[in-house]
Amino acid sequence: MRVTQQDIARISEVSQATVSRVLAGDERVDGQIRDRVLAVMNTHNYRPDVRARSLRQRKTHLIGLVIKREVGSLQDDPFFAMLIAEVVDALAGSPWHLCLDIAADTARQHSIYDELLRTRRVDGLILVESEASDERILRLQQDHFPFVLIGNAAEMPELHAIDNDNFRTAEIATSHLLEQGYGRIAFLAGPQTLTVTRDREAGYRNVVPEAMVAYTEFGAHSAREAAAQLLDEYQPDAILAMDDTMAMGVIQAARERKLAIPQDLGVVGFNDTPLCDHVEGGLTSVNLQIGNMVQWAIRRLVDVIDDTSVLGGRQAIMGCELMVRGSSVRGKL
Amino acid sequence: MRVTQQDIARISEVSQATVSRVLAGDERVDGQIRDRVLAVMNTHNYRPDVRARSLRQRKTHLIGLVIKREVGSLQDDPFFAMLIAEVVDALAGSPWHLCLDIAADTARQHSIYDELLRTRRVDGLILVESEASDERILRLQQDHFPFVLIGNAAEMPELHAIDNDNFRTAEIATSHLLEQGYGRIAFLAGPQTLTVTRDREAGYRNVVPEAMVAYTEFGAHSAREAAAQLLDEYQPDAILAMDDTMAMGVIQAARERKLAIPQDLGVVGFNDTPLCDHVEGGLTSVNLQIGNMVQWAIRRLVDVIDDTSVLGGRQAIMGCELMVRGSSVRGKL
DNA sequence: TCTGATTCAGAATACGTATTCTTAACGCGA
């Protein structure tokens, strides 16, 4: 049978209220009594019931992470594993826990919204890859539900959000390829509807002499097909891919065509995932400092949950670092 | 402000108890009243508060998934992403949600135990890669806390557990290499303390003419070093690795030595992760049907939570499938 | 010594729900 504050109180010969105060570290409780209660708690191995606490404090200490992708893509793209790992890491040792949900289809997204928020299962939400136009965001806003975006929200400055400067990162990656002597650089973009895609494309176009762009879905498979088309149509000597997984697709397409990397084709990805090490010579990739972004997001989210008054700016831009590896360097590394 | 059953009751001019009954689909409530209450619920967008419900029902509808690894390894090994994805998938549409924790160090593991179980944050637990000797399992048992193991528990038949026949899977993989004409097959094993390692090693030894074994930590990096040693010491013509990530390490080591795959060295991994597609020609790997295992585990866990009486056997053995790809086939595929 | 402020712990209450207990109404057989 479970031991409650009531039990501790009875044994310690104090009231339940006092036990609660001791637990909270209330200064006003007499030292001797505190010690006695603490001792009893210890010997009886008492732990507060988080369900009761949640109800009373109106706080579950759960943070929801909702990933808007096919469940299967979690395995394909280590980016999401990185993301989850960083969240778990940032939450470790804190009183907060992670509630995870993944779904791409709208219906399921809505039911997640219902389940997680309306029923007050979680205290706040971290949203990834959401577009500002997303209807869910409006609902969250009008419900005054605490949430933080990882991703662009420049057009909605009232939201809490952190992102990279996608224009800049694309510029940096493209410039690097130019400096390495690649002249015909193509951009293998993600879905055209996404802000990330458009921002990166703009950065790319700003640097490149002649633009060659293909839009496609995320994932290695569709990237491979799109890359094949790019290669056949434009004969580029380098491809900048939207992420490492898509870069792997590019490499597969190059392999089919007997194109050597980096001699015949330079390749650069995004996210700096462990995939980079599985490419011979290494895959050059833009490290977006997802760890720092997650830490910022969680710190901010917890602040918002604890107190709706906001300290500091609502949005932040994270720096990035180009990790140069073999796939984009023709000479000696 | 949040709308409660009390509010619905007042507006519908019934008692709160009746509202609760309507919500539960209680047959005894009058059809007319039910319709009225449901209508009010609808217009006022009522959703039950999961915190109150948790307290009252003594059930949070949260399932904990505890992964015993360094947080960082989540990104390196897609196996865990697969695992998580399968859990999320299996839980989708059900009233259950996932609470995720990852930690390798013992102290943190214990604090997770405290946080998740003792405070009753989750209703049950899925444990992965736990050894039967694990002290936590004993504590879970004596607390009668619902949990299911994904992994071997043959020596503790009173536990709920599902696993592959690791002896058999290793036999199958090794036999395949033999059939492909590889004569000197080495086994790149995981930590020697683990049952998985020992079982697979036994299966391997049972088939191979001459055993060559190296033990090492999980992960591509340590696998690469261990593989290098194996190659230098024994000159094997094939290596069976404990998982795909380690197989990637093997491939890196082979690359350094200019060994062609599969001509000079055959490679087989476990788990059939997406990594297999990132190897030129593909990496042969044993598909352990992790999805089926997860589904079994969750079904069983929910059964145990809902009713401690058990239906059917407590343990199950899942089949496997060898996915033959280029890395282990010298001729035409 | 008496009054009023202060301190500290117990009593009481609320959080929102599910369920048991209670009661009122109704139907039916005698």
Next chain:
DNA sequence: TCGCGTTAAGAATACGTATTCTGAATCAGA
């Protein structure tokens, strides 16, 4: 018509905690 079983809804309670309210005791100041 009376009595009893049955039904259906309201009243009351409990889940375990945090906190407000209350009251007793102590202390300071006059």
